[in-house]
Structure formats: structure tokens, C-alpha cells
Amino acid sequence: MADTVLDRINAVADEIRAQAPHNEKLGRLSDTAARLLRETGAIRMLQPKKHGGLEVHPREFAETVMAIAALDGATGWVSGVVGVHPWEMAYADPRVQEEIWGEDQDTWIASPYAPMGIARPVDGGYVFNGRWQFSSGTDHCRWIFLGGLLGDADGKPVQPVETLHLILPRSDYEILDGTWDVVGLRGTGSKDVVVRDAFVPDHRVIPYSKVVDGTAAKEAGLTNPAYHLPFSAAFPLGITAAVIGICEGGLAHHAEYQRGRVSITGTQVRNDPHAMYALSEAAAEISASRTALLDNISRMYDLVAAGREVTFEQRAAGRRIQVQAAWRAVRALNEIFVRSGGNGLRMDNPLQRFWRDANNGLVHAIHQPGGVFQAAALTQLGIDPPQGPMRSMI
Structure with a gap:
């Protein structure tokens, strides 16, 4: 019997994967894709238990989002974005929580x-x-x-x-x-x-100020450490997890495609050491991105679980890790996509969809490295960054 959301996702993986072309054609998740997310409990992972939520460790949430995104980028993206909203709703007035979840705990x-x-x-x-x-x-x-x-x-x-x-x-x-x-x-x-x-x-x-400085969680009397994570750690988690999961899905399709591919020279690609080097390098880079993101959120969780404040310097460094993890994974996917041959461009090849989805995931504001990297570097040097946009989402 499935014990976790990830187990349930794995049990319906083929169904989620099959919805990907329909989602893209519709320009939204199909009703079937949305139903599968609801039935697995993917959107209730960070929801308060008193309203039917699971209150999982944020690492488990990220791992599950990655697994969904590796099946279909759009479904993984929605699970990461919509899935983090119950985390903030836990701070809200009990009256609005009841309005939203009182009759249906699967309300998104x-x-x-x-x-x-x-x-x-x-x-x-x-x-x-x-x-x-x-x-x-x-x-x-x-x-x-x-x-x-x-x-x-x-x-x-x-x-x-x-x-x-x-x-x-x-x-x-x-x-x-x-x-x-x-x-x-x-x-x-x-x-x-x-x-x-x-x-x-x-x-x-x-x-918003009460969400950012942790006042909202304290005023709500929340005890689960997950709800005391900085907003700048919790909110980007699902989005970056989705991007890394998309890259993992693209990597899997590239590897499967290369298995039987014959190049224009008549050489089986699996016998080409340069192609195999590129495949291994990309696999290592995407794996490192996964590890960095999961380790980062786990360290944040451990800090707040120990009752310690996450300093601005620690938050800035954490955002740097999160942003770099996304860029590192997408760069790796790009390196193998351009080595997939012309048939990788065909619309009936899922690889091109994963490539498009991954690169578009980097466009999100939380993946823009400029202000984050500058703020992280200045704090590392012991220099307090200026107030204003440079401190935004840190």
C-alpha cells in the first residue's frame, strides 16, 4: 500500500506522463492531470494537518515535485507553485482557512x-x-x-x-x-x-512583512519547524525543484534516445566516447543540483528546528545555492540537447518539450541571479547590502 505522496505518484506515473501532450495543447493542466495531483495528495503536502494536510518535511515536498516534473514539466511546475500556497495559508486567520478548506480539503x-x-x-x-x-x-x-x-x-x-x-x-x-x-x-x-x-x-x-520576518508563524502559534522557514527559502523551493525535475526528465529521455541512435556517420552513439562523456557530465551536474537544493533546505529546516534564527547572510547564501542549482541543471540539459541530433527537435519527441520547459523555468524572477549573487557576495565580505531591491526575496 502506498505510504507517501511519492509512492502514489510513482503508481500513476504513466498516467501523468501521458497527459503531457494534452496539457501543452490545452495551455493548462488537463482535468485528468489535475485529478491525479488531487488524488495523490501532492498539493496537501505542506497543508496544516488540522485541514487534512500532511505537514511533510520540505525536503520530501521538493523530492516529490522533482519526481512529478520528471514525468511532465507543467504538472511538476503546478505542483511546486500551487503546492507551496498551503504553507502560507497556515499563517492566515482561522476564518479564511475554514472558508477555503472547511468543505473541501482539496481546494487549491x-x-x-x-x-x-x-x-x-x-x-x-x-x-x-x-x-x-x-x-x-x-x-x-x-x-x-x-x-x-x-x-x-x-x-x-x-x-x-x-x-x-x-x-x-x-x-x-x-x-x-x-x-x-x-x-x-x-x-x-x-x-x-x-x-x-x-x-x-x-x-x-x-x-508581507510579517511573513518575511517570521512574525506571522509565531502569531499563528505554529509549532512545526517547516512553517518557521524563511519565506525566501520556502517559496522558491517548489519552483526550483520543478526545474531540476524537468532536467532529470530531459536527461532520461536523452539517454533513452541515445541508446539506439545511429549518427549520420553510421556510428552507434553509445560507442561514441565523446557523446557518452557529455551524457555522464550532464548526469553528474543535474545530480549535483538536486543534492545542493535538498541539502540547502534541510540545513534551513535544522536551523529553525533548533530554535535558531536564520540570519540575512545565511538566507542570502541559501538563495545563491537555490538559484545556482537551477542554472546548473539547465546548462547541463542544454549541453546534451544540442548533442541529441536533429530528430530531438521534432515535436513528437518529448525531449524538446523538456528542453523548452526547463529554459523557461529559469525566466521566473526567483531564478534571476544578479541581485541574489551580489547580496550574497557582499554579506560574505562582511558588507551590508543596501536596502531595497537587493534585499528583495532574501
């Missing part, structure tokens, strides 16, 4: 967190407006986390800027079809959403 929550809206204070809450891109898996979600800036009475952002995470039901926002026509990760259905004059009561709002 979408995002994005980018502060693209303005929340104007009114009696009992806020009037909220905005438009957001990149709401992954949104068609299968009935609630959403949206980032917004606190506004004044005129709807202008207050200074200094204050960011909020606002929680809305499906009836309060619109999903814009036709806004996700992209070259990779097509099956994620990461469409635009719009909010027009929605009233968001106070109990559905979480100040």
Missing part, C-alpha cells in the same frame, strides 16, 4: 504574489484593484493569493511602500483566457487575472 489556491494591485483601506477591510500575470494552475484553483500595495484614501500607494498578501475567492477575480501563449511551460496555464473593486475583509489579508 493560486497566486501570484507580485504586488501589482492597490488595496485601499475601507471600514472592515480593503477595496482591491489590479491585474496580474503568471497565475500558474489557476483554472483548477478556487481561491487566490494576490500581492498588493497598501493604498491611501485616493488609491495611491502609501510611502514607505507596504506590501500585502490578499486572499480572494474565485468569485472576486477574473481569469483572462488567451493570455498564456508561450514557448515553454505551456501546460501550466499561467494566465492573467484581474480584480475590479473587490472588497477584501481584514481577516483575508496578511502583511
